[in-house]
Amino acid sequence: MGKPNEHTRRVMVGDVPLGGGAPVVVQSMLNAPADDAAANLAQIEELAAAGCEIVRMAIPHRRDIDVFAQVCSASPLPVVADIHFDAHIAVEAARRGAAKLRINPGNIGGLDKTRAVLDAAGEAGIPIRIGVNAGSLDGALAARDDLTLPQKLARSAADYVRFCEDEGFRDLVVSAKAHDVMTTVRTYRLLAEELPHVPLHIGVTEAGTAFQGAIKSACGLGILLEEGIGDTLRISLTDDPVQEIRACWTLLASLDLRRRAPELVSCPTCGRCQVDLIGLAREVEDRIAHLDKPLKVAVMGCVVNGPGEAADADIGVACGAGSGVVFVQGTVVRKVGETAIADALMEEIGRL
Ligand code: SF4
Incomplete structure (x- = not known):
């Protein structure tokens, strides 16, 4: 059922295929305290029961890496490490069981630090999501007034992808999110044009509480998925992550892409x-x-x-x-x- 994107390069997140014609993958992010392995694992069980296929976990501090490793080793779902500001955490997460890394090269400490992360991911055999966000665009790019925000977001993501590919790392997924629905749609359309081979993680970021967030996400992601854009989605809600999974499945079923629950x-x-x-x-x-x-x-x-x-x-x-x-x-x-x-x-x- 549906029309998965067959143009993108397939990556594996643990045992979950993403891109290259695979069904659109449903994911969410844990919001239990980063230093509490039991709480995160309990949340993963709830998410898995609701149909979540990949979970992401923030690692805010180096002291949280041991907990992250514990969660990875006991989790029934592949766990993505979400890292900002500290490349060392990303390198360690790759070594300690992450199924994928999510970094924003714009805040990870420069291209040399990014290279170290690419090396660690390459050694571990895991993909990286380049996650660009409207709220954390590179300063020089953000200041340009000859480009629209979607052009800046897409340019930023595409530049980082080319850097990674020039370094020989191709196991990539890309996201470039904004809280504004049509900015998100225009950005992903540009990305799909500029990087047709790279799997896209789609989402409207900071979409709000369950009611508003589900509607904004359904509008934006519905348009993109109907155009064949998007290999995995997260519906970001200020709510229990289980609600994100229910919203994802409702959206995919409404588009006749995938069905799970009645x-x-x-x-x-x-x-x-x-x-x-x-x-x-x-x-x-x-x-x-x-x-x-x-x-x-x-x-x-x-x-x-x-x-x-x-x-x-x-x-x-x-x-x-x-x-x-x-x-x-x-x-x-x-x-x-x-x-x-x-x-x-x-x-x-x-x-x-
Ligand atoms: S099914 Fe009956 S109760 Fe429900 S909206 Fe229609 S007329 Fe009203």
């Missing part, structure tokens, strides 16, 4: 509805979010559109006055009271 079809309710449909839909959404079954589940408020949508879905309910008629693949299987609807739907889902 899709919820639910009506907006109106004056005809005689059950607490909003509460029911939220409960069902939460209970199906971790299921690895690409089903369609309909939760409908009344007989106007209810029976049609419920019958069209794999599993559905059309509610009436304090009750619901449950459908399984188009056939009515039972009628239950309002408080038993969610359990009945989950039971029927379990049977499929």
